[in-house]
Amino acid sequence: MRYSRQRELVLRQVQSRCDHPTADDIYLTIRDDCPGLSLGTVYRNLNGLVEMGRVRRVSMPGMADRFDRTLTDHDHLYCTCCGRVEDVQLDKAPIEQAIASRPDLSIQRYSLNLYGLCSACREAARS
Structure with missing residues (x-):
């Protein structure tokens, strides 16, 4: 994929x-810096960056895809109060054991999305 200023702006933003x-968040942030930029161009560039392995797509069922700068293995918490998405590191040993116990399946990868309160909303609820 050849260089483009628009792709560079999208990548820098993520x-x-x-x-x-989301793609909308990125579009709203950089549209003033890049006249002629369309939301479709942001989506195309994000898809290309995901394919290139430069950013990670975070899919939450029923919601717009989010994009993550952290490429290492981790999971996500979606805050049901404020809508924030946070990185979460969990012990994967029990999941790996469950997968290993099913030799009849050929699992190539999995993702885990958690739904609950982020640390800020949890703290606010306590107050």
């Missing part, structure tokens, strides 16, 4: 954020 932005 890499500079830890809030797992």
